Amino acid sequence: DTGVSQNPRHKITKRGQNVTFRCDPISEHNRLYWYRQTLGQGPEFLTYFQNEAQLEKSRLLSDRFSAERPKGSFSTLEIQRTEQGDSAMYLCASSPNWAGRRGNEQFFGPGTRLTVL
């Protein structure tokens, strides 16, 4: 399977705990994105990496959130001191280099569902 993979698929934690999610993009894709989706909403952009460089962060990404992509391969998203409002589906997507392409088709993983009690 060469799609985007995410682990864990589900995470239940208590308020105040730290959690970390992992995303493995499609191997030849150099661009990686994190989105958050809450009930009844579409995915909302959080952050974007081109190779190992984090090039953009949404205002939704508070200082409790940090994302990394060491060596431009897999990525991790950490949430510190979780709050009940952090409960959501966290989606990772990847896309190939834009050279010669007009559009930005992003390919999503299955997501990690976070529940903060």
Added chain:
Amino acid sequence: DQQVKQNSPSLSVQEGRISILNCDYTNSMFDYFLWYKKYPAEGPTFLISISSIKDKNEDGRFTVFLNKSAKHLSLHIVPSQPGDSAVYFCAASPSGAGSYQLTFGKGTKLSVIP
């Protein structure tokens, strides 16, 4: 302020008939549009896209129409099949190197009745 709007939360269609899902946008900088399909407990799956230089793009049973002057696009599914039952998201981005961010609508839940 929603920049991509899908005003119909749900749609029911008989199997074999046409499904038409609509999407409106407000940001004039958007010039690339995508449709994603999402089943429960899965991530969105890319379906079809269209650039603003076109007004129609077709892929099998799926056709996307773009009306730039009205800032409106639609997805047609013909014929509809029960396996098409899912939530459909419209997404948009500007073109060029800065077009990393997709802006999504809230989705339309399509139910195809056998």
